[in-house]
Amino acid sequence: MTLQGSPTADGPGLLTEQQARRLADQVLALVAEVDDARVNIVSEWTGNTRFADSSISTSGGMTNTTVAIWVTIGRRRASASTNVLEDASLKRTVELAATLAKLSPEDPELMPELGPQTVRETNAYVQRTALLDPEMRSGAVNRAIESASAAGRSAGSIFTAGYLEANARATAVATRRGLFAYHRSTDADLSVTARTPDGTGSGWATGGARDWGQVDPASIGRIAAQKAVASRNPRTIEPGLYTAVLEPSAVTDLVPLLAGALNARSADEGRSPCSKPGGGTRVGEKVMDERVTLYSDPSDPQLLGQPFDSEGLPLGRTVWVENGILRNLAYSRFWAQIQGRQPTGPAFAGGMALAGGTKSTEEVIAGCTRGILVTHFFYIRSLDQRTVLQTGLTRDGTFLIENGKVTRALKNFRWNESPLLMLNRLEEIGRPVLTTAGRLLPALRVREFNFSSLSDAV
C-alpha cells in the first residue's frame, strides 16, 4: 500500500483527501475496545536553500507523513505517533496509545471527541509554491544576492546571508464518531541579511506568503542592502523612552505574543492581565487604544488559515479586541463548557490581523517629529506574565527620525516593553500588510517605547 505519495510534475506528493481518509479509516479500524479515538495526519514536503557570503551553504528537501492516534478509555486519554506507515507499525502505535491511555490517570477535564462538523474550506494551497524546486530556489537566491550587491555597491562588497523555504502540507483529523476534516496549504518565505564590509552596517528584509508569486527576491535583496548601507557608523543616543515607529515585521515579532494573555482559563483563574482584580475577566472593558481591532479568521482571503484545530473544531472569525474593547478570550472546549461559552480554539490559530489604519509605513514615519525607526526585533523573552512585559533587542536597521525623515543610523538597543501596554500608547496605525502567511499587520507609531540599554551588536 502506497501511503506516502511521490513527487510528481504537479506537486510534491502530499496525501490527497481520499488517501488521507483511507489512512485514517485504516488506523481507526485497528482501534479495539476503546471508547473514543482520533487520528491526526500530517503529510508534508519542504524545500529549502540557505546561503551565506554569497554562496549557497546548504540546500535540502524532505518528505514525511506522520500519524498520531489519540485513544480514550473511560476518562483516560493518551496519544502515540509514528511516521512508519506499515501495517505492523500502525498497529503497534495504536496499541501503544491504548496502553498509555489505560495507564494514565482519569482526567476530570476530558472532553469527548467531536462528531461530524461543518468546516468552511479555505483555499490555502498554491501550486507554484509546492513546485519550487532546487533550480528555482537557486535562481531566486541569485536574484536576491545580485540585487543586494547592486544596491549596496556604494559601501563596497556587500556580504549577504539568507534563507528560502517553501512548504506544502496536508493535514487531516478524523474521529471514530465520524468527524473527518482535510486541509492543504503552502507557504514560502525568503529573508536576506546584508552586511557592509566595514562591519558597521547591517540590514534585513523578508517576504512571505502562501503564494510564492507574491514574494519578490530582488526587492528583498535590495531593501536589505539599502538598510545595511544606511545603517553604517551608527550614532549612540542615550537609552530612554522614545517615540518608536515599528515596521510591520517588528509588529509581527511583538503583537502575536498576546496569545497567552488571551487564554480564558488563565484569566478566570486570576493569572493573566485579562483577569479582573477580585475575580472575573476584563471582557467588555477597554484594554487598548480605541483604533485597535485584532481578529483571527481563517476564511479571510488575506489570512487563509487552517479552518479547524487539531481536535477538528471548526475555526471561524474571532474578534479578540474591537475598537480597543476586549471582546473574546480563547476557550478550550473544556473551559468553554465550564463557563457556558463557545470554544474558540487557541488564540490566533486561525491567523491574526490587526486592522485599523490606512497609511503606508513611509507616511507613519512622516508624521513623527522625533523618534526611532525599528526594522525588526531579536531574542524576545517574557519578563512578566502579569503585564505581558517582554525584553529583546533591535536589529538590522535602527534609525533616528527627525521631522518626519529618517536622518541617521543609531546603535541597537535592548528594550523592555509590553505589547499590551504599547497598544495603549499609539500615535498611528499603518495599513496592514502580509508579513508572512497568516499574519496581516501594520506599521505602528508608539509613544514612550522603553529602549532600556545600548547594544554594541551590528
Added chain:
Amino acid sequence: MSPTRRDFIKSTAAAAASVAAYGHLALDLGAQTLPAPAADTAALDLANLALDAARRAGASYADVRIGRYRRQSIATRERQVSGVSDNESYGLGVRTLVDGSWGFAATSTMTRESVQRAATDAAAMSRAARIVRKHRVELAPAKAVTGTWITPVRRDPVDVPLEEKVALLLAANEAAIKVPTVRFASSSLSLLREVKTLVTSEGTNVTQTMIRVGPSFQATAIGAGGEFQIYEHEIAPRGSGWEYIESVDMRGNAERWAALAAEKVSAKSVEPGQYDLILDPTNLWLTIHESIGHSTELDRAIGEEANYAGTSFVAPPEKMIGQLRFGPAFMNIRADRTQEGSLARVAWDDEGVPADDWLVVEKGLFKDYQTTREQVARIQKLTSVSRSHGCSFAESWNRVQFQRMPNISLMPGERDLTLDDIVAATDRGIVVKNRGSWSIDHQRFNFQFSGQAFYEVRGGKIVGMLKDVAYQSSTPVFWNSMDMIGGPSSYWVGGSFSDGKGEPAQVSSVSHGCVPSRFKNVTILNTRRTS
C-alpha cells in the same frame, strides 16, 4: 586524552581538582549499564544503496544517516495528567558533495526506490547550488571509524512503566500544593532515545544510541490581593537513564521548592542599581551558554548564521585567537563532548569524528572555536589544529548536520570556595539562582538574564529574598568583572534540552558545568517597574 587536555592539566594548578569535579556528575552505574545495539541490517542495506546512488550521481563525498527517534513526554498539573505522548520518527537523510557544493534530501519512506531517489535528489541540489558559489567545501581529513556506543544507563527511561513516571510526578505536585498559598503545581518529564547510524563514502559505519532525560517542576503561589509568583526549579536535564530521575528526588524536594514560590510573593521588590552579582551554578550555566557557548561557534564568527541567530563579537578569527581577553587569568573554559552524564556526549559526531575535548578560553585568553570538518581550514593556520573538534550534529534524520555546541564549562578555581564563602566575602550583593528569562543580542554583547530565586546580601550575609530581578551587561565587560569563583566541590552541571540554531531551525541538547562566581558592579533592573 587529547593534547589540549594534557596542556590544560599541565597549565593549571586546578587540574586535579577539576578531574575530581567531574566525578560527581556521574552516577555510580557499576557494570550494570545497557549494551549498545548494532545497526539494523536491513537499514544498513538501504544506507549503502543510497551511498551508491549518491556516488553514481556524481558525489565526491556522501554520508547517509538513519535515525529512529522515540520521544516521550508526560505532563501533569496538580492531581491530573495534562498530557501523555509518545512519538516515533524514523527515516533516512543523504548529504552529498558534488563539485564542492552540499545537497541534502531526506525521506521517511524506507524503500529501495525512495532512498535512492533521496540520494539523486541530494546530488541535484548540490548541482543547483553551484550557480551561487564563492567557496568550495573542503573537508578536513578524518579516519574511517566503525563501532557502536550507547549512553551509559542502567534503565532506559522510555521503557520505564508509565505508572511509575506518573506516580512520581503526581506525588511531587501533591507535596507542592500542600504549601499554603501554592495553588498550582506542574511537573513533567521529556525523554528521548535516539538511535543513529552513520555511513559515509569514506568507510565510516557507526551506530550510537543516545538517551536523554529532562524533568521539570513549577509551582505558582497566589497571595492576598491576587499577586502571583511562579517558582521553577532548575532540575538539570542529562544524558542519563531513569536512575538520574530517581536521584533528583522530585517527590522529596517538591514541598521545599514550592515553599519558595510562596516566599517569593512576600519578597521585597528589588531596588534597581549596581550590585555585586553572585551567580549560583543553577543560573550561571545559561549565561555561559549564551555569552560564551554561542559566541565561540565558528559558523557565527564567519557569518553563516548572520540571517538568523546572528554573528559573533569573537570575530574575525585572526584578531581573536590568542588575543581576545575574555576574562581574568583564573578563567578557563573547556569544550567537551566526552563528559559523562552530559547532554552533548557522543562517541562520534554526525560526521564520524571522535568526540573531543579542548580549551576555548585558557587563563582568560580566547584560544579556539567549535568546528566541523569543513570549518577546520578556516582557522588551521591560527590554531595549528588540523582535526575537526567534532561539533557536527543534526536534530533528526530529516535535517542536515551542521556545527552545534559541545558541552562548554567554566572550570573550578584553585581554592575550594563555596557559594557561602563568596557571600561571606561580599558587602552588598545579590545572589541569583535558577534560570529565569534570558535574552542576548545577535553578536552576543548585550544580555539581560533573570532567575527564579534572588537573595539580598548585606555585610557578608543573606538578609532576605528579593523578586523582580534581572541583570544586564555586555559579555566582555561582564566576564572581565568576574573576581571570585568557587572550587571543585561547588561544581554543578546544568543544561539545555532544546537549544535552537540554524535554518531550518534545529534543536540540540547541551550541558554546561560551572561553579558559583561573583561579578563586580553589575546593573540590576526591576522587571516590574521597567515598563
